[in-house]
Amino acid sequence: MLMAAVLAAVLVMACGVWVVTVLIATIARAKPPVESAADRRTPETTGP
Amino acid sequence: MDAFLSTVLVLGFFALLAFVAYRARAAREYTEFSLAKRSLPLALIFASLCATYIGPGFSLGFVGRGFQSGLLFLCVGLAYCAQNILVGLFVAPRLRSLVDCHTLGDAMRHKYNRACQVLTGVISVGVCGALSAVMANGAGSVVEQVFGIPLWRAAIFSAVLAALYTSWGGLKTTIMTDALQFAVFSILMPAMLLFALVRDGGRGAAVFSVELAAASSTGFQSTSTLEIVGLIAAWFLGETLIPPYANRALAAQSSRASRNSFVLAGVFSFLWFALMIALGTVARTEVAAETKGDHVLLSLVQTTLPVGGRMLLLIALLSVILSSLDALLNAGAVVFTQDVVKPLARISDRTSLTCGRLATVALALVAAVGATAVPEIITGLRICYTVWAPAILPAAVFGLWLPRPRPLAGILSMITGATVAVTLESVQHAGPKAATVPPILLALAASLAAYFLGHVLVGFRGRR
Numbered sequence: 044m045l046m047a048a049v050l051a052a053v054l055v056m057a058c059g060v061w062v063v064t065v066l067i068a069t070i071a072r073a074k075p076p077v078e079s080a081a082d083r084r085t086p087e088t089t090g091p
Numbered sequence: 092m093d094a095f096l097s098t099v100l101v102l103g104f105f106a107l108l109a110f111v112a113y114r115a116r117a118a119r120e121y122t123e124f125s126l127a128k129r130s131l132p133l134a135l136i137f138a139s140l141c142a143t144y145i146g147p148g149f150s151l152g153f154v155g156r157g158f159q160s161g162l163l164f165l166c167v168g169l170a171y172c173a174q175n176i177l178v179g180l181f182v183a184p185r186l187r188s189l190v191d192c193h194t195l196g197d198a199m200r201h202k203y204n205r206a207c208q209v210l211t212g213v214i215s216v217g218v219c220g221a222l223s224a225v226m227a228n229g230a231g232s233v234v235e236q237v238f239g240i241p242l243w244r245a246a247i248f249s250a251v252l253a254a255l256y257t258s259w260g261g262l263k264t265t266i267m268t269d270a271l272q273f274a275v276f277s278i279l280m281p282a283m284l285l286f287a288l289v290r291d292g293g294r295g296a297a298v299f300s301v302e303l304a305a306a307s308s309t310g311f312q313s314t315s316t317l318e319i320v321g322l323i324a325a326w327f328l329g330e331t332l333i334p335p336y337a338n339r340a341l342a343a344q345s346s347r348a349s350r351n352s353f354v355l356a357g358v359f360s361f362l363w364f365a366l367m368i369a370l371g372t373v374a375r376t377e378v379a380a381e382t383k384g385d386h387v388l389l390s391l392v393q394t395t396l397p398v399g400g401r402m403l404l405l406i407a408l409l410s411v412i413l414s415s416l417d418a419l420l421n422a423g424a425v426v427f428t429q430d431v432v433k434p435l436a437r438i439s440d441r442t443s444l445t446c447g448r449l450a451t452v453a454l455a456l457v458a459a460v461g462a463t464a465v466p467e468i469i470t471g472l473r474i475c476y477t478v479w480a481p482a483i484l485p486a487a488v489f490g491l492w493l494p495r496p497r498p499l500a501g502i503l504s505m506i507t508g509a510t511v512a513v514t515l516e517s518v519q520h521a522g523p524k525a526a527t528v529p530p531i532l533l534a535l536a537a538s539l540a541a542y543f544l545g546h547v548l549v550g551f552r553g554r555r
Binding site for chain 2: 044045047048049051052053054055056058059060061062063065066069070
């Protein structure tokens with residue numbers, strides 16, 4: 044019984060860690076991309 | 092020093108909550124407010140579902156029941172686990188596959204007619220309001236016991252706090268803050284159990300099995316078979332497809348994500364109940380035997396943990412309650428706009444968004460006012476389940492599964508189920524306690540009979 048309770052506690056914790064990882068990734072992805080120097084350069088045109 | 096540490100921890104938590112709400116951004120369109128543009132991944136829907144169903148009832152309430160009756164409520168919890176898995180396998184993907192649906196009421200309009208949608212909307216808003224009052228009561232109890240603030244003030248504080256970020260950001264903010272709150276309590280609560288077990292040289296661990304057996308034996312002996320059947324029925328049916336769950340089923344990225352999140356949430360519920368019952372068992376050696384059920388966890392926290400740990404657990408408990416309250420406020424507001432206002436008046440997207448925000452605030456006020464009238468948390472939940480299941484489930488489940496469901500059957504079932512449930516609950520509340528058939532089962536039988544009657548009547552008229 045005691046081992047089952049400890050196992051349940053560990054699995055619940057593991058779910059918490061998984062969700063917090065996904066949440067951090069989601070927040071990081073939602074961040075507006077920083078414009079790099081290369082992006083700011085006028086694109087080169089080729090041909091006539 | 093202790094007061095400083097406590098203040099830093101509480102302020103840090105609120106700052107983190109505000110940051111996540113800010114990153115989720117304010118809703119700019121009604122679809123964003125109601126369904127987060129159907130863009131949410133499996134992990135967030137799963138966490139939000141768990142954070143919504145784990146409210147004061149499934150934390151404070153379950154620890155109290157574990158303290159008094161051991162494994163009895165783990166058996167009741169199994170019914171809840173099975174319900175979530177069955178909804179995930181058979182109902183959620185069907186709901187998600189419906190096009191242009193914001194709520195369960197929308198699904199009722201698709202399958203029946205507009206009258207069914209409005210009726211579903213009215214019942215859903217009522218149930219969301221009542222459940223919000225139960226959550227506000229739970230939040231009020233925690234704050235009252237820790238800070239000594241009167242219950243009504245603490246309930247207003249919790250409801251206003253939840254309404255602030257929910258009305259601003261809509262479903263996406265609700266789900267992202269729920270995920271944060273889920274992470275907080277699903278890490279801190281098991282940590283508390285492990286700490287309580289190893290404390291004092293493992294005294295709690297040494298007597299754990301003996302205490303669990305003693306509590307379970309008391310629980311099963313003091314509860315009649317009929318009562319156990321009633322509890323299992325209430326936990327199996329009572330929360331099925333309540334508005335926040337239906338919204339999450341509809342807001343998932345795909346039907347597959349919708350199905351898997353419900354199945355995972357069902358499995359998680361079993362682990363969570365085991366954890367809560369274990370905390371209740373550990374409390375038997377630490378807390379006075381006459382402690383009221385809802386106060387066992389808080390008393391355990393106060394007797395076993397140092398100040399820093401107490402504040403962390405307070406934060407975990409606030410997370411548990413706020414995540415359920417904000418989900419109910421958002422779902423109630425969306426249902427009110429989509430199923431009550433929109434079918435009766437043609438309104439623009441912008442007006443719908445404003446209406447949703449105002450409805451969130453109005454529901455928060457109802458929750459704060461109603462919080463003081465709530466009896467014990469588990470009793471409050473049971474009353475809400477008794478009304479919801481007979482009023483909505485037969486019509487919703489048959490509507491989603493039958494090829495040509497009939498509107499009269501849906502309307503008759505909803506009206507009969509709601510009326511019988513409310514009448515039986517009022518009679519049982521007013522009269523002396525007696526071992527009778529649980530109201531939820533009687534009301535459900537009446538609702539099913541009414542559905543069958545309506546279905547047959549329309550079929551008979553059609554043939555003539």
